[in-house]
Amino acid sequence: MKLRIGKIPYANLFPIFYMLGKECDCSFYEFIEGVPSRLNKMLRKGEIDVSPSSSIEYLKNPSLYQIIEGHSISSRGPIGSILLFSKKNIHGLNNSTVHVSSQSETSVALLDIILKKFYGIQCKMQVSRNPENSGAEAFLLIGDDAIKQGSRVNLQDPAGGQRSRVYDLGEIWYEKTGLPFVFALWIARKKLFEGQGSRVNGQKELLNKFVKDLNTAKEIALKKLVEIAQHSPMKEFMSEEEIISYWNKIDYELTPEHKRGLDLFNRYLKELSCF
Incomplete structure (x- = not known):
């Protein structure tokens, strides 16, 4: 049994997934690629277990998901994409x-x-x-x-x-x-954290391993953007310097300030009856 992990094939997450593959034992994981809207639906239906996911997916269905703390795709200003x-x-x-x-x-x-x-x-x-x-x-x-x-x-x-x-x-x-905008969160189905249901027996341990691997991948990736840029598919249309500049616009953290930005986004969504 493997942990099923959504993989968004966008440049903003390339450093994280690159270092996951290079520095961590991923033999316990099955990576399933898709655009955010597809992975959101798969996560909601239980077809994958954890994924970087649109922040609105979490805000719409908070009872289904648990945030993996310390990780996001955010910006404090221009995001570039x-x-x-x-x-x-x-x-x-x-x-x-x-x-x-x-x-x-x-x-x-x-x-x-x-x-x-x-x-x-x-x-x-x-x-x-x-x-x-x-x-x-x-x-x-x-x-x-x-x-x-x-x-x-x-x-x-x-x-x-x-x-x-x-x-x-x-x-x-x-x-x-004046607040960061959280475009995406890393979230997992809450049942995995709680250890409930027939399929999730033993999955909680795998999820804990993945969270540790994700922490490691982010820490190393942010220190080695120059090295990672040499392997990026973006080199087909951008220089390595431009790739690094783009990654430096992205905020991969999830602090209380990020959560205030997320809360404000949620408030506006409700005011405009977006869900």
Whole structure:
């Protein structure tokens, strides 16, 4: 029996998973790859046991999950990979349709909060398989897609000859609230922590081992970003210096201040009836 672990194939988590594989005995783990929305659903249904997961998934279902303390994907300012691309100034987007990725519910909810709470703007969110090719006035990209598109912002839009304006959602959130934004948490199904249910017999010990391995991987990874960048798939479209700069924007911690940011996000979600 192995612990089933979700693996998001985005650049932001590459250092952690790289060091897990290099420094830890992973023979007790089965890694299952998928975008955040897919892994959220699998975790909710019990098809995986632990995963880095969208913060909104935890906030929607706190009775199902236990947070693995000390770990997150957060930012205190620009994150570089959650980006709104617009042909207009953000103030001019009222009543527009914004095409969004289906890969991350957290980022879409954050954009809705930013537009409504911080700018007083009402927009329709249209889920699109390829938002960047939708022809919309504005679109949201996340992860590696956002990084790649962001590197092309100086190119003119072939249809209208307009240059895209780029808004970093992590930067806007921090400017408006002064708190970190927690995009993702490492969470496990609460039954594993409690040792309940037929399948989880013996799994609690495996989970405790994984938490120790995760702590080790993060500690080493943050000290060896230069080395890890040499092995990153991002080298296909970024220099090693750019990769390291991107990772340095990410806050991998989970402190009381991060939790205050998470609580504020939760409050806004409820105020806007997002769930």
